[in-house]
Amino acid sequence: MTSPRIVVFSCQWAPHYALQSLYRRGRRGEGDGVRVLSACVGRIGVVVLGCPPELCRHGLDLERFHARVETLRAIIETLGIPADRLLVRAFHPHEGAQLAECLEKFSAGIDAVAEGER
Amino acid sequence: MIQTPVPIDRQENPADVLRRGLTELARARSLRRCYDCGKCTSVCPVNLGGELYSPRRLGQLALEDSGPLLQSALWDCLTCGACREICPVGVDFPGFVRDARALLPGDAIMRECSHGGALQTIQRLTADPARRQNRLRWIPEGAAWAREGETLLFTGSAPYYDYYFDYLGARASAAPAAALRIMNRLGITPALLEQERSSGHDLLFSGDIEGFRRLAQLNVDAMRTAGVKRVVTTCAESYHVLASHYRKAVPGFSLDVEHFVTFLERELAGRDVEFHAVPGRVTYHDPCRLGRMSGVVDAPRRLLARIPGLDLAEMRHHGSKALCCGTSAWVRCGATNKAIQLARLGEAAATGSATLATACPKCVIHLRCAQADLPAGPRKNLSLIDITELLAKSIAP
Numbered sequence: 001m002t003s004p005r006i007v008v009f010s011c012q013w014a015p016h017y018a019l020q021s022l023y024r025r026g027r028r029g030e031g032d033g034v035r036v037l038s039a040c041v042g043r044i045g046v047v048v049l050g051c052p053p054e055l056c057r058h059g060l061d062l063e064r065f066h067a068r069v070e071t072l073r074a075i076i077e078t079l080g081i082p083a084d085r086l087l088v089r090a091f092h093p094h095e096g097a098q099l100a101e102c103l104e105k106f107s108a109g110i111d112a113v114a115e116g117e118r
Numbered sequence: 119m120i121q122t123p124v125p126i127d128r129q130e131n132p133a134d135v136l137r138r139g140l141t142e143l144a145r146a147r148s149l150r151r152c153y154d155c156g157k158c159t160s161v162c163p164v165n166l167g168g169e170l171y172s173p174r175r176l177g178q179l180a181l182e183d184s185g186p187l188l189q190s191a192l193w194d195c196l197t198c199g200a201c202r203e204i205c206p207v208g209v210d211f212p213g214f215v216r217d218a219r220a221l222l223p224g225d226a227i228m229r230e231c232s233h234g235g236a237l238q239t240i241q242r243l244t245a246d247p248a249r250r251q252n253r254l255r256w257i258p259e260g261a262a263w264a265r266e267g268e269t270l271l272f273t274g275s276a277p278y279y280d281y282y283f284d285y286l287g288a289r290a291s292a293a294p295a296a297a298l299r300i301m302n303r304l305g306i307t308p309a310l311l312e313q314e315r316s317s318g319h320d321l322l323f324s325g326d327i328e329g330f331r332r333l334a335q336l337n338v339d340a341m342r343t344a345g346v347k348r349v350v351t352t353c354a355e356s357y358h359v360l361a362s363h364y365r366k367a368v369p370g371f372s373l374d375v376e377h378f379v380t381f382l383e384r385e386l387a388g389r390d391v392e393f394h395a396v397p398g399r400v401t402y403h404d405p406c407r408l409g410r411m412s413g414v415v416d417a418p419r420r421l422l423a424r425i426p427g428l429d430l431a432e433m434r435h436h437g438s439k440a441l442c443c444g445t446s447a448w449v450r451c452g453a454t455n456k457a458i459q460l461a462r463l464g465e466a467a468a469t470g471s472a473t474l475a476t477a478c479p480k481c482v483i484h485l486r487c488a489q490a491d492l493p494a495g496p497r498k499n500l501s502l503i504d505i506t507e508l509l510a511k512s513i514a515p
Binding site: 067071074075077078079080 | 240243244249250251252253255277278281282284285
């Protein structure tokens with residue numbers, strides 16, 4: 001895999017622990033081109049990680065979050081930016097492997113986009 | 119070509135640049151003519167909204183001290199033009215504020231944008247010539263329109279506002295959709311451009327003159343490619359910048375620009391078009407950019423007067439004296455802005471009207487936002503609608 005430019009916005013709770021478990025095992029999983037919680041300038045892929053609904057402790061915030069993501073998706077599609085460059089997923093704390101797999105798959109897809117833009 | 123109002127030497131100390139720029143702008147906008155009569159303060163909506171705020175004080179500050187007090191005060195102004203309208207010596211405070219914002223550092227500008235700067239960001243993203251938008255999804259099925267033609271129906275940022283302000287139930291594209299229906303009813307097939315951009319109003323009035331210039335150039339290029347000779351828009355702010363600022367921003371721009379209400383009035387002349395009844399009392403809110411700043415005050419009222427059953431009731435402040443809807447260019451919005459919006463809704467409710475009609479999608483959005491926090495009552499019950507939608511109910515039901 002090459003190094004596509006991807007920014008990951010991660011909730012500080014459940015998926016954060018999944019990321020930490022990856023780091024503890026010495027596995028970055030997300031590839032060199034992925035930056036977690038970084039500035040998004042110049043990035044061509046965006047990942048937002050949230051908690052599964054049953055783990056979220058922030059009440060209505062999760063509903064608002066999903067409504068805002070839908071708004072964002074509609075706006076970027078209107079802008080002509082393919083909506084599949086925005087990935088929104090939820091992970092349990094024990095789902096490090098699934099998280100790594102998801103990011104690898106997304107990176108491969110973004111690789112193709114980056115290739116097209118070169 | 120529009121540039122920063124004062125040539126900026128990037129090697130110079132930013133504080134010196136600001137001081138020098140403000141001095142030159144003060145001269146260009148006649149700030150020194152002010153003789154402290156205070157009439158501007160008495161009509162300033164920010165002052166009426168409860169903040170100790172005065173255009174003349176702002177002018178004095180600009181001449182004496184370019185520090186944080188002035189820099190903050192520049193963002194309180196709504197650039198509504200009420201002060202310029204009443205000033206006996208013609209001081210152009212709103213023009214001064216608009217251009218002075220462009221002298222401030224970029225990070226100061228972004229700090230003052232409401233909605234986290236998202237609306238300006240969308241506009242800047244479309245300033246990329248390579249951008250290929252999908253912005254025509256709002257067009258009603260069966261409507262007659264073309265990708266090229268002499269008459270352009272300009273929709274600006276409406277397709278983006280539809281999504282962004284969905285939570286308020288505000289649908290900005292309802293106005294151009296209604297305009298399209300009326301035009302079709304009159305046998306007119308307008309052009310609609312897939313690669314049209316925002317007019318750039320918000321970037322111009324929030325200090326990003328270069329961003330405005332880029333959007334204006336892209337819009338004019340798209341209009342020329344499509345063979346456009348006349349631009350019609352339902353948006354008061356788009357109308358104002360297209361008619362008053364594009365000539366300075368894009369060399370050679372000379373297209374006719376009309377707000378839909380004046381276009382419609384002219385097109386109706388000599389045609390026998392039936393107006394169906396739309397019963398009820400309606401009050402009309404003049405958008406600052408259309409009424410006070412462009413002098414289009416009577417045309418919307420004459421059109422409303424032609425609708426059978428419609429009882430037009432004027433608010434206390436109307437026409438060129440109309441009160442602003444409380445916010446402009448998606449910059450600073452807080453308690454004072456909300457107070458202005460509530461005052462305006464109060465004036466409308468006091469007329470006994472069930473409906474407030476206006477000619478600007480942003481006025482609808484701002485007043486709806488203020489309504490969202492209100493408890494049940496006459497101000498909350500007011501139906502807010504674009505005048506073009508109201509006219510479409512009567513002309514093209």
